Amino acid sequence: MTSPATTWAQLAPELSVDELIVLGDAIVAIPRVRGTIRGAPGSGLATIAQLETALNAGRRRGAAKLREALPQIRVGSASPPETLLRLALVRTGLPEPVLDYDVLTPDGRAIGYTELAYPGHGILIEYEGDHHRVDRAQWNRDIEKHAACVALGWDVLRLTSEHVYPRTDAAVRRIRDALARAGWRP
Secondary structure, three states: OOOHHHHHHHOOOOOOHHHHHHHHHHHHOOOEEOOOEEOOOOOOOOOHHHHHHHHOOOOOOOHHHHHHHHHHOOOOOOOHHHHHHHHHHHHOOOOOOEEEEEEEOOOOOEEEEEEEEEHHHOEEEEEOOHHHHHOHHHHHHHHHHHHHHHHOOOEEEEEOHHHHOOOOHHHHHHHHHHHHHOOOOO
């Protein structure tokens, strides 16, 4: 048995840099507990520091790919599509979004959280996997959350796998357009 961080490092010869980033994001993700409650820092399978330690633990096949991937790993991504979308946004010159963003009312009450956000521009980005569509309770929660966000002035962009696979161009275009409407300039 190896630790998640060591497994990440050992997979370098088999995976691409982007796959190492996706896996790294999954390993360092801090899971939510009971819905919207954020888990404790460091409660993921490993920390970024532990990934770095695994990278530097002696000679590693694929070390160059690990060194390229490590600085692009972020805490906050809950799925491969979220990571791939974040990478596409940054690589096309858009600002890096905030991940796993808590949406609050003006008095501090939690409405929910969103996968990616540009809080300074009033944009929330929801990646909706198929469970959002087929789970009735989830679907109803999403409708209420989105309505509450829009009522507070947020621009809510809802994306599905069609926007991300096989290419992220459609999603990037929608997000770029929303940022431009909100006043962002490259």
